[in-house]
Amino acid sequence: MPASDAKMLCIHGHFYQPPREDPWLDAILPEGSAAPALHWNERICAESYAPLAWARRLDDRGRIIEIMNCYEHMSFNFGPTLLTWMERQAPDVYDRVLEGDRKSLERLGHGNAIAQIYHHVIMPLATDLDKRAEIAWALADFEARFKRPAEGLWLSEAAVDTRTLDLLAQAGVRFTILAPRQAREVADVGQDNWTPAHEGNLNIREPYLVELPEGRSIAVYFYDGPLSQAVAFEGLLRHGDMFWGRLSGMAGQNNGQGLLALATDGETYGHHFKFGEMALAFALSQARAGVDGVSLTNYAAYLAQNPPRRRARIHENSSWSCAHGVERWRSDCGCATEHKPGWNQRWRGPLRDGLNAVKARLDAHYLQLGAKLFVNPEEALVSYGRVLSGLESAQAYAAANMRPKLKADDQRVAWRLLTMQKWALSSFASCAWFFDDLGRIEPLNALTFALRAMQLASRTGLEDLEPLLLSHIGQASSNDPALGDGNDLWNHEVRPRRESPETILAQALLRLWAEGRLPAPGAAAQADWPGLSVTVRAEKPDAQGRRTGTASIAWARESGADEHAWAWEQPAGGDPFAGCVLVDEKTGRGARCVPAAYLPWGKRQALALSWVRRVEAEAWEQEIRESRLGAHLFLPYREAQTTQTGSECWDRLWSPLVWQWVTGEVTASRDFLDYLRQNGRGHPERELLARRVGQAVARLLEGDAPDCRAVGQILERAASVGLEPDLRQAQNFYWEHLRHEPGLCSAGEALGFAPA
Structure with a gap:
């Protein structure tokens, strides 16, 4: 527990992505604007959510001295729909989020995580039934994930009205967080000395009691607006020491009394500002160590020790991101992200x-x-x-x-x-x-x-x-x-x-084909999405040479399945999207689907991705098999020779040749290594190979008996040809599982860690 005279600090991150799932498949489809990532959830996870889970702290030589789980030391909320995706697709990051809350609960008696409105709807604009559902669903989701009831809840865009606060209180929520401009007036508890409040005179260092109908109440925190603005928009995260200096200085104001709390979009750390998670980790480490008398807490822990001494009344229908209340979500109020000339938001x-x-x-x-x-x-x-x-x-x-x-x-x-x-x-x-x-x-x-x-x-x-x-x-x-x-x-x-039986079956058949799993006559295969499952049964081709069969479409959380017959006219020209799937044509209610015309871009792109991933994986396996001979067939240079004869062919195999050398499958001459090093500069496959080698290193560490000798050899050989493997996964595993076992694995310095 912090000392009684400590200056208390709470840094809150609001982590949210809108629902992106296709509402039939219940899966997120490719989003072109996020490329090369699959979609924005994946991209922002790689840029923010994962780096915060394993934030690097470096010494003055760039070596790792700590990998911090920032979720263990910051207050946070994650949107339920975002966590649903993360649990399925980024389970390692998801586990660190849960671990952060669990460890903070052990340390402070109250967890860092708070709940969030389920679909991030603007609550003052919702019906009463929708408000109740959004709150109840959010609290159920939180309890299922964090194994405890939520003490606090983040309101979408901090949009608030008294009815919403009352429903939160009825549901057992103890507090929420608002912007300082949302306070209308304040008074002492038990007194009627109400005075107007605004950002300039509001004491944001303490929680306030908002009184509600029928004797209910809820606590409200008002975060530090200027400080939060500086973090989110003014580049305060460019340097960790600059960030810490601002936090420490502001924590010392007001004689160090009360709670200094800031709140921003969590994506600020790493997505909006690259390496922002490192600045945050530095600041958190300083506060964790009690530097300048500052100590970390979270909203729930602080509230338990400091019940409200003052009351507040809110501005009804106000929010943190619209100066006009909640008009941003229903009118052309003037609030926008870019303010392009001639544009309006009358839509x-x-x-x-x-x-x-x-x-x-x-x-x-x-x-x-x-x-x-x-x-x-x-x-x-x-x-x-x-x-x-x-x-x-x-x-x-x-x-x-x-x-x-x-x-x-x-x-x-x-x-x-x-x-x-x-x-x-x-x-x-x-x-x-x-x-x-x-x-x-x-x-x-x-x-x-x-x-x-x-x-x-x-x-x-x-x-x-x-x-x-x-x-x-x-x-x-x-x-x-x-x-x-x-x-x-x-x-x-x-x-x-909009999906129909023919579009669903077209996707199922094309996906099975793309993945190399299309069933032979008499066999069956299954194409699964979170929202539905399609079982495809193949029969003999018909008189026209078309593939035929039957299929069952089963929807998640629905009993039974829809049965259909299908026939697939595959194109002669080779374009898979030019084919035609016919459904129930013999029943008199047949329908046809030409995928190129009927399927939207995202669904065709998902199918194309299934194909290219399979083909690329198969091609890679073949290339590394064939390239085992490469080092032996790469003959030494003759006088005045500076590159290999037929270098355009050798260059095509650069990636598997490097793989064979780095993983220790072959020996190599100096000319061979020089060629790999020189031709690797700017090679289009360099980044992909760096990831592959990094994954190989991680596998060596994650086995039952970590092979640190092999790790050292891979890293030494990679350096000899100028390749820098992506070691994040290996470093994360080493830090969590092997750093306290020097006799088991001595690869720490090779992986980039400072000597213990």
């Missing part, structure tokens, strides 16, 4: 109105039909987050919330209604309105979620709501004349994303 109103109109019809449909299926439709929706989080099984949920003795078809309708509501809520994620244009990926994703929700509503008996939505978004226009209005974007970008 925000029609988008909000259209999604609100659709959601109102979906809610009415849910409540009317749900009354026949659920014991209490509203409570069933609020409780559904326990299924999404895994706190409760589908069977237990159905037993508690669905009417007894429902037929299987009725249960299927009930699950579809819940999925409908999930995607409808996703459409209100704040990013759809935050940026500058209707044609960006975020508004288009919001409309895609609405499309999926409307499709599910139609499948459960509601009329087509597309005309209703189009009547609103047709009034919205992109700032890019080439993109047109909302209806143009709907027709060209959104509606083509």
Whole structure:
């Protein structure tokens, strides 16, 4: 525990990405703007979330003296939908996030993690039912992951109204965090000495009590606005000592009393500012060591020791990122990210109105039909987050919330209604309105979620709501004349994303083909996505020579499966996307899909990626097999020779030749090594090979018996040809598991660590 006279510091990171999943596959598709990464979640994870989990602290010679898990020493919240992706696709980073909270709980008695509104909706603009669902789902998700109830909760964009605070208090949340400009007036507890508050006179060093209806209350922290601004936008993270100097100096103000707290987007560290995580790690290490009398804490721990002495009233419908309250998410208020000449955000109103109109019809449909299926439709929706989080099984949920003795078809309708509501809520994620244009990926994703929700509503008996939505978004226009209005974007970008049996089967067949798993006649294979599973059974080709078979489409959290017959006309010209999949053509309700025309770019790109990854992996395996002979066939240079005869062919094999040398498979002459070193400068495969060699080093360390001799040899040989392996994975493992075992592995200095 910190000393009683310590200057208390809390650094909070708000980690969030909007829902990016395709609402049929429930998987994130490629996003071209994030290339070469697959999508923005993957890219930002590599640039921020992972570096924060293993932040390097270096000595003056650039050697590693510590790898810090920043999540252990900073306050943070992660969006539930982001953590869902991270758990599936970056489990090592996910584990470090959980570990950071667990260790802070052990150290402080209160964990660093707090919850976050589930879909990052702007709460003052949400209906009461949606507010309840978003809070309940968020708290269920938090409890499932962190194995404890959440003490605090981050409001999307810090957007707040009294009703939202009251619902938080009813749910057991003890505190939230707001910007200082959101305080309207303050008074002492037990006194009526209310005085107007603003950023210039508000004491941000203490928590405040916000009194709520029926005797409830919640604590509110107001973060340091200027300091947070400097971190997020003014380059304070360029140097760790500069960052620490500002923190230490400000912690000493006010006679060192109270809590110095700052809050920024977590992506500030590493994504917005490269190596920002290193500056943060330096500052955290200084505070951890008590330098300048500063000590680290988190909001929950500080609140436990310092209950509010003052009360606050908030500005209703205010936020941290809009000077006009919450207008950024429903009107052309002037807030924007780039302020391009001639641009406006008048599209925000029609988008909000259209999604609100659709959601109102979906809610009415849910409540009317749900009354026949659920014991209490509203409570069933609020409780559904326990299924999404895994706190409760589908069977237990159905037993508690669905009417007894429902037929299987009725249960299927009930699950579809819940999925409908999930995607409808996703459409209100704040990013759809935050940026500058209707044609960006975020508004288009919001409309895609609405499309999926409307499709599910139609499948459960509601009329087509597309005309209703189009009547609103047709009034919205992109700032890019080439993109047109909302209806143009709907027709060209959104509606083509809608799945049908033929598009799903086309993707399943093409994916199995791309991965080399297409079943032979009489066999079966399965293509899985988080949201659905397709079992493809192949039969003999028909009289026209087409591949044929049957398939089952099973949706997540739905009982039963949809059965279809298929025939695949593969193109003669070789373009896989030019083929045609026909579904149920013999039943009289057949439909066809020409993937190039029917599948949107993201889905075709995902299929192309499946193919290129398989082919590249197979080509690499063949290249390293063949290149074993290369070192022996690379003859010494003759007089005045400076490169190898036929160097263009040798250069084509540079990567596998280096691999064979570095991994110790071959011996080599000086001319051979000189050639590899010279031709490796600027080689297009250099970065990929550095990752491959780094992974090989990590595998040597991660085995039951770490082979440090082989690690040293690989690194020595890599240096001899000028290759710098990507050692982050190996360094992380060494730091966590081997640094205290010098007799087991002595590779620390070779891996870049300072001597112990």
